[in-house]
Amino acid sequence: MKIRTRFALIIVIITVVLAVVLSMCNLLYDFAQQDYYLESADSIINDFTKWNDINSQRNLGPFAERYIQLLAKDLGYIVRRDFLDNRKDYDYLTGNKELRKMLFDSTYINELQVGYAALIERDDKIILCSDMSDEGVNVKEWLAKCDVILTEGYKSLDNTDSLNFYYEYTSPDTPRDPDNEYASAFKIPDTNLVLLYSLSLEDYLQPINAEMSLKRESEAKRIMRLINYEFSQDRKFSAIYSVLSVLIIYIFAIPIILRFSKSITDPIRKLRDEVSKLGRGQFNINLEAKGSDEIRDLIVSMNYLGKELADFTENLKTEIMQRQRMETEISIAHRIQEATLPKIGSDFVFKGFDLGVKLLPADKVAGDFYDFFYCADKLALAIGDVSGKGISAAFFMAIAKAIMHNTILQISEPDKVLTEVNRLLSQRNDANMFATVFVGFFDTLQSEFVFANAGHDNVLLIKVDGTIHEIGEHQKIPIGFLPKSSYISEKIKLEKNDILVFYTDGITEAHSPDKEFFGLDRLKSLIRNNLNMKPQELCDHIVDNVDAFEDHKFYDDITLMIFKKT
Amino acid sequence: MSAFDFTCNEDTSIFIFKGELDTLACMGFEEEVLTLVKTHKGKVAFDLQSVNYISSSFIRLCGSAATLVGSQNISLINLNKEIKKNLTKIGLASVLNIK
Structure with missing residues (x-):
């Protein structure tokens, strides 16, 4: 109403x-x-x-x-x-x-x-x-x-x-x-x-008094009738007067009321129109503050709200633009990062082995990395996980991977590679970033695998008979953590169909909505049950399982690299 | 409400953490912890009695704290078996003075 x-x-x-x-x-x-x-x-x-x-x-x-x-x-x-x-x-x-x-x-x-x-x-x-x-x-x-x-x-x-x-x-x-x-x-x-x-x-x-009494009664009745008549007339006039008074009040009051209510409703109506403009995104309202104190306060508040909304929207637009720019930059970073990760293309030559890789970042950019490339007759294999997540981890990962790649090209002993990379990364590392790295060389001629581990998860070695061994239990600290750290190398002989599984903790520490960890045992079981798969198929299969286990919500980067001696 | 409790006994600052110290949680309290470490100097002890998971971000926080006070002045106390095993595995048990 x-x-x-x-x-x-x-x-x-x-x-x-x-x-x-x-x-x-x-x-x-x-x-x-x-x-x-x-x-x-x-x-x-x-x-x-x-x-x-x-x-x-x-x-x-x-x-x-x-x-x-x-x-x-x-x-x-x-x-x-x-x-x-x-x-x-x-x-x-x-x-x-x-x-x-x-x-x-x-x-x-x-x-x-x-x-x-x-x-x-x-x-x-x-x-x-x-x-x-x-x-x-x-x-x-x-x-x-x-x-x-x-x-x-x-x-x-x-x-x-x-x-x-x-x-x-x-x-x-x-x-x-x-x-x-x-x-x-x-x-x-x-x-x-x-x-x-x-x-x-x-x-x-x-007799005289009797006659007077009769006259008195008659007179009394006349007076009573007169009084009653006078009062009934008076009441009639009162009723008419009341009705007329009400009508006169209405005649004079209703226009005043309408004018008064108009003085209230007009500013409200204007305010409503302006507020509807707010809904359409037109925030620059500037209503003249008039009307009652409450209405004036409301108008002032609405003007203020409009100004605040305008400022807020402007800031939001700037924020969105910045965010979009950042998103764009992150996308570019993602593409750059992806480009730095080697792919197994049709031109890649497998020399007595098969290989599969998979990296799924939790965000657009990853803190995990892997690398594989030939150094003469050796295939260098590396997997790493930078502490933290997001841009900082990705940035550190890019540096670590680049340094490692170059170092591997110069030094072919894994422990020395890690020592040198650690030395380089520890310099001016004010943010105390670090990375766990597992690096190894597969000698395609000797079928030997030499490796060193800097705080990374052990690599799984699956023998032909299905037995699974963990290699790389060196208890050495991640690279970048302390400037002077030393690492050790270990060598194993690989036989035909031996499988090496490199992974990051994004797999073993993946957890279900019920906070249950995926765990190493589940990973081992999954590998053992699918030994007949090609490395890439096995990679995809494991990642799919982890993805389902986490209910399609990645909490950490997932990296998997599977090497099979053929 | 802070994600950790802080007490200071004589020359040792004790930080008592709870729950899962994943990357997100660590981002929430990293700056506050490092400020307290800087302010109080002396020895630092991270009490992990009520912690069932630590991420690499927490290890990085430990490294930053160690840089501030010196690695000999930092220690992790009351760790559960699993966390102790993981830290030992990556060679940080001695670096972070696990007790």
């Missing part, structure tokens, strides 16, 4: 998440605020109702008090005028249904009994009462059950014609607010009668 797309996606996700989170917070706050307003409204309405009840009681209470005062007074006069008519017969009043009904009805307002009325004969009994169960009850007994204030108030009628007071209504069946009971007592003039009225202000005002 492209960086720009990623940026855009990230911003969209962040914006949506932010919008959702903010909307949720706003919604939660909105609900909390709504609850608060509803509770507050409810509280205010309840408080207002209580206050209103109290207020109505305070404002309307005096009318109620006045009402019962007047009622008591009026009824008192009605009793005296209409029912007593100057008669002192209170028994007439006792059980008077019409008066009782009047008393009873007077306690009702709006079909609700709100008061208590009693016609009392002072210091005697209750004559009539809105509560019939109290009729005939002795006043003293009745007062004993009443509130102290009522009792005291009743007594104080001795000094006044009428009395108005609040008292505590103690009935357990209908508990009331103490202050809500108002009483008015009126002494009916010229009689011993008292008309007592009591009124529950609460009951009296109940």
Whole structure:
């Protein structure tokens, strides 16, 4: 996914998440605020109702008090005028249904009994009462059950014609607010009668309060509806506002994001193009370092990398050219070296013998050498192995072989040849190079072989009967190692079909991938089993076996020279 | 990591080699060995107890060391039978003071 797309996606996700989170917070706050307003409204309405009840009681209470005062007074006069008519017969009043009904009805307002009325004969009994169960009850007994204030108030009628007071209504069946009971007592003039009225202000005002309560509920519902409506509207606007905010953010933010991401991706794109040039081998990149710090660092690094790669490639080219030149020179050296080694060509004359040779260098040039050539009637044979490998060994080998060849041409005794060659090679031999050499002369007339050994592997002499002897165990040091070394010569008589095998340690010390040495015994066995082969065939056969044994990886030069007396 | 261990006791520098001392291995440590030989002078002993093969390159290294300190001051010690036999065969047993 492209960086720009990623940026855009990230911003969209962040914006949506932010919008959702903010909307949720706003919604939660909105609900909390709504609850608060509803509770507050409810509280205010309840408080207002209580206050209103109290207020109505305070404002309307005096009318109620006045009402019962007047009622008591009026009824008192009605009793005296209409029912007593100057008669002192209170028994007439006792059980008077019409008066009782009047008393009873007077306690009702709006079909609700709100008061208590009693016609009392002072210091005697209750004559009539809105509560019939109290009729005939002795006043003293009745007062004993009443509130102290009522009792005291009743007594104080001795000094006044009428009395108005609040008292505590103690009935357990209908508990009331103490202050809500108002009483008015009126002494009916010229009689011993008292008309007592009591009124529950609460009951009296109940219809008004009931209507107010209904209005309050209605108002409360209206306010709640209003609050809920207001908040739901507010939430709708919030949702629309959130969506619009997000859209506005997108409208303004997306171009900014795209521009911002472009400022990042453009240098990267350029860098990518330049890097692809690197892949095509165009290392000279020089990008302008701009963009963020990281991008600038990257560009500087890439410029540096390009320069380094350019330098490295240039060096590599030089190196390759040098290597190619060296390879060429080594190839030339190889050809020169090969040319210095004698070949058994068609023009070579075998004088009573057959010969086979094989030299396989481990590298292009060898440190091994062999030589054979005629000196009058003698065939000079030499094989050598220079210490080390590669160019240095090949160089030393070329010198050693050349000196030896010339020395042999002048001296025909092997020990003296080696002594002289050693003397010459030891001079100025600062690198301490040395070579093991086996040199011998085969007298073609006498069939004698005279030889000397300078630290080289013994030569194998295979007799006709298959027995193998090692010759040249002289324990003499290699040439070039010490300036003053002497060597010894040895002479043997060769018979028909006797074989001499000259070899270097590249054969016996050849090792398999399992680090097993080819060894002298394996070489001897190979020779013994192939005595019928011609010398060159045997050479090739042995080298092929060594090659296979080493799994076709030569670790050292291999040289083999096989001489057969015919 | 060096291909050999080097210790110096009084007047003798002892080089302890391990494994196969073929041409490649010898090329790796030849210069270092000769520098140490030059630096410490005195007698030099090449300990071949843990060596199972030496190449002509190692013999050349011995010759170079002998040139630096004198052939009487160099010795090869703890050689296995095969190596001793090969060195004797090429006449170097006495030259390199094999012990």
